[in-house]
Amino acid sequence: MSHPSPRPPVLVQFDPKRRCAELRLCRPETANLLDQGVIAALTNALRELAGQAGLRAIVLSAEGDTFCAGIDLRWMQAGAHASPADNLRSAATLARLFKAIHDSPVPTIAKIQGDALSAGLGLVAACDIAIANDHARFRTREVRVGILPALMSPYVVQALGPRLAKYLFLTARPLSAQEALQVGLLHQICPSGELDGLVASCVDDIVQGSPASLPATKALVQTVAHRAVTDQVVAETTACIADFRARGQAQAGIACAIDGVLPPWMEDHESSR
Known part of the structure; x- marks a missing residue:
């Protein structure tokens, strides 16, 4: 049995x-x-x-x-x-x-x-x-x-x-x-x-957050947590956004926000609800 x-x-x-x-x-x-x-x-x-x-x-x-x-x-x-x-x-x-x-x-x-x-x-x-x-x-x-x-x-x-x-x-x-x-x-x-x-x-x-932004944002918080706002921290976070906003997914999201339409990752979410 x-x-x-x-x-x-x-x-x-x-x-x-x-x-x-x-x-x-x-x-x-x-x-x-x-x-x-x-x-x-x-x-x-x-x-x-x-x-x-x-x-x-x-x-x-x-x-x-x-x-x-x-x-x-x-x-x-x-x-x-x-x-x-x-x-x-x-x-x-x-x-x-x-x-x-x-x-x-x-x-x-x-x-x-x-x-x-x-x-x-x-x-x-x-x-x-x-x-x-x-x-x-x-x-x-x-x-x-x-x-x-x-x-x-x-x-x-x-x-x-x-x-x-x-x-x-x-x-x-x-x-x-x-x-x-x-x-x-x-x-x-x-x-x-x-x-x-x-x-x-x-x-x-x-x-509804972008697949690239979610893990990067979590990592960003862990990087700056409990650090004084020094010139080094300002430089690191400036370099971070300068690099990130030039990437393809960020540019797609920016273009969609300007045009008043949902970015692709949010369209997928809305269609599945």
Whole structure:
């Protein structure tokens, strides 16, 4: 008697008409805890999607009542019996996942239907945009477990600033969705029944951007972030736009704007709606 194949820990769904993909955590029975298999599946999927021609948005979502409850502590506990080299390799897998999200040339949107705890908060902070229902909570608990929020720290500090990050890390107090919106961790919140529509609307706005401008704009922000406005920064950004506006796609977009017509990439989007 054959048995059904087990569900993959991460489901990848493409929407070719809207030029977006969804990565969905599919372990609601574990509150979508991250272990070696889930981390590998997410990282591999992100790397594959980064090379997809024409893809303009990636949505990171989850099944069940919890977005992600963090790392599976049983997996981490196994590190007590591992060699230092094996421990380092194990930790590096999650570090690579966060960086793959952060460095993805395709804009990333966290669609948060429930609590994002510990490494789950790291996933949210690593994404470019975060949208949640209004009952989601955000919390780190590492200090209470006796460990550090090391791997997520670059992204949480970048999103919230060092002072608020220290408050959250040291107290392990939760942020409500409203509080997370106020401090900039989230960009939008809504009642649960409206989350799908709100995320879809955000994707629709993003995919109207030119395929060349979207990754270049994301890279631009990362280049100038936290730098003083020096002559060097001014020179770099001047050279950037001087080069970019002479390219074919930019010239096509400029001509269409002057003529009052949609550029080709927006015409394709409108025809698919």
